[in-house]
Amino acid sequence: MDTEKLSQNIKTRFDHQQARIVLRETYQAKMLFAHNGGMWRASPELILLCKACEGTVVLEDHYNTPISIDSAELLELAMQRWQEQMNAWQSEYNEISKNR
Amino acid sequence: MARTNERMAIRIQRNIQKQMTIGALLFAFDSEIKYTKIAIECARRIKHYLDIPVTLVTDIKVDTDIFDQQVIIKKPNDTNKRYWHDRDDTTKWYNFGRNSAIDHSPYDKTLLVDIDYMLNSSNLLPLLKSSQPFLCHRHVQRIESTKNEIQTFGEKNTQMWWATVVIFDRSEFSQDVFSIWKMVEQNYQHYANLFGFETKQFRNDFALSISLLLANGNTIPDQCDIPWPLFNVDPTLTVSNINDTWWIEYQVHNETKFLPKKICVKNCDLHILGKTYLEKLYGL
Numbered sequence: 087m088d089t090e091k092l093s094q095n096i097k098t099r100f101d102h103q104q105a106r107i108v109l110r111e112t113y114q115a116k117m118l119f120a121h122n123g124g125m126w127r128a129s130p131e132l133i134l135l136c137k138a139c140e141g142t143v144v145l146e147d148h149y150n151t152p153i154s155i156d157s158a159e160l161l162e163l164a165m166q167r168w169q170e171q172m173n174a175w176q177s178e179y180n181e182i183s184k185n186r
Numbered sequence: 187m188a189r190t191n192e193r194m195a196i197r198i199q200r201n202i203q204k205q206m207t208i209g210a211l212l213f214a215f216d217s218e219i220k221y222t223k224i225a226i227e228c229a230r231r232i233k234h235y236l237d238i239p240v241t242l243v244t245d246i247k248v249d250t251d252i253f254d255q256q257v258i259i260k261k262p263n264d265t266n267k268r269y270w271h272d273r274d275d276t277t278k279w280y281n282f283g284r285n286s287a288i289d290h291s292p293y294d295k296t297l298l299v300d301i302d303y304m305l306n307s308s309n310l311l312p313l314l315k316s317s318q319p320f321l322c323h324r325h326v327q328r329i330e331s332t333k334n335e336i337q338t339f340g341e342k343n344t345q346m347w348w349a350t351v352v353i354f355d356r357s358e359f360s361q362d363v364f365s366i367w368k369m370v371e372q373n374y375q376h377y378a379n380l381f382g383f384e385t386k387q388f389r390n391d392f393a394l395s396i397s398l399l400l401a402n403g404n405t406i407p408d409q410c411d412i413p414w415p416l417f418n419v420d421p422t423l424t425v426s427n428i429n430d431t432w433w434i435e436y437q438v439h440n441e442t443k444f445l446p447k448k449i450c451v452k453n454c455d456l457h458i459l460g461k462t463y464l465e466k467l468y469g470l
Contacts, residue, residue, distance in 0.1 A: 094446065097446055098447065099445070099446070099448070100447075100448055100449065100450075101330075101438070101447040101449050103332075104330060104447070104449050105450065105451075107332055108329065108417070108449065108451055108454060109454075111327070111414060111415060111417075111454075112451075112453055114414060115309045115413070115414035115454075116307070116309060116453075118309075118312050118313075118413060118414075119312050120312040120313075120315040120316040123316070124316070124317070125313070148413060149316075149318060149409050150408075150409070174453075178452075182450065185450065
């Protein structure tokens with residue numbers, strides 16, 4: 087490697103702000119899951135809504151389609167997906183924070 | 187007992203037949219760029235992250251067992267010439283006939299991807315399991331940009347959907363979209379006049395956008411959006427891949443000078459527009 091290229095490599099800083107933006111978008115996509123023919127985004131809003139409902143209810147999915155679901159079943163899936171992805175997000179966030 | 191088992195076997199067989207088949211479809215025609223070689227890497231990633239079968243549409247059979255099926259068709263007669271910044275040259279680019287994907291696909295639900303779309307996650311899997319008939323990206327984000335956007339084309343600033351990743355089933359809506367896509371390709375000059383765009387290059391993105399609008403009754407089809415942006419990596423950026431982590435270098439303008447910056451990306455699918463990088467990365 088020539089000196090100029092080496093010097094350029096040293097000068098190239100890790101863009102933490104941009105990496106975090108891309109990471110957030112990545113994990114927003116990972117929050118999506120399909121259930122009962124609908125598309126759902128695991129989020130505190132969906133979890134609270136499922137908790138407020140009992141038995142079979144009709145909820146609006148990501149594509150504004152009314153879908154009949156078992157609230158307990160959807161709650162379990164949403165909770166599981168949300169926790170898994172939040173943990174993975176935090177782990178990757180900590181990893182990129184170490185980059186220089 | 188034997189009869190019960192037989193009935194059970196018939197029932198299982200019927201259930202299997204009822205199950206929807208899901209798979210990916212790639213188009214690749216070699217020119218100065220060995221597109222079929224890049225398609226092999228693209229297929230490997232699809233299998234690794236999505237675990238679905240992959241069919242290749244090409245003109246000469248490729249000697250590999252990565253593809254579950256190869257559909258051999260005549261190379262499209264028409265070509266585009268495209269200048270690639272990373273090659274500093276123009277190369278031939280066969281992008282006609284993409285609208286025949288629905289005819290070539292052996293699957294009920296198909297993931298149609300450009301071979302320069304590098305999967306790094308299983309994010310597309312829920313979309314393949316959803317009941318949405320047709321999905322593609324409308325929001326796009328350059329990897330070095332802080333915001334995603336909807337690009338427009340033509341004098342009428344028509345919103346653009348990207349043909350890079352398309353998920354479709356065999357519904358009437360999907361059939362309509364592909365029929366109109368074909369019609370737009372065959373009458374490209376006419377639609378260029380209507381929407382006010384240039385015809386130097388045939389753009390599947392334009393043809394798909396027009397067909398979605400028409401198939402949806404001249405209204406914006408919000409139900410067709412993939413719910414996250416397409417991450418584009420411009421050919422002007424420097425890309426390298428180390429242990430399946432993508433390192434991307436770019437320059438940020440800061441008042442008086444350009445500052446060299448880099449980020450690393452993993453678990454995120456990328457549309458790598460610089461074919462030379464892909465060729466180098468995979469030793470082609």
